[in-house]
Amino acid sequence: MLVHVTEMTQPQGHSTSGSHERYKSKERLAWEKDHDCIHKMRAVYKARRDALVDSFGRAGFPVPPPAASMFAWAPLPEAFREMGSLEFSKLLVEKAEVAVSPGVAFGEHGEGFVRIALVENEQRIRQAARNIRRFLDTGLEKLHNVVPLATRR
Secondary structure, eight states: OOOOHHHHTSOOSSOOSSOOHHHHHHHHHHHHSOOHHHHHHHHHHHHHHHHHHHHHHHTTOOOOOOSSOSEEEEEOOGGGGGGHHHHHHHHIIIIIOOOOEEGGGGOGGGTTEEEEEOOSOHHHHHHHHHHHHHHHHHHHHHOTTOOOGGGOO
């Protein structure tokens, strides 16, 4: 969508979280157009979600399937809950080469969980699951020198 920069700099005249008037007609057109692209994108994310839930579950890291989101929230594996979501997320990057968001980054109720974005294709999701499987199978044995930040003084 092309919009002249000068039009974007004009204030709306009131405070709102709605769209600038310049966009309203284009938004209406978007709703009236064919929605094939939306159905295709939903199918892509459903396939990614299904690959994640299946492969992570088989890897020993069960992930509840999100109903309608590009993010999945997974509880920390029992053996790692004491260290918290931030330290567990760091370990996944370091030991399994898998990046997730620590739940605590989204507030106190996010602690004990990690958020996984469904931004990679199915093959990369399955590879991540294999890496996590290897880490979980040997993780605790190799963590003898890891001390969670909460216990450091």
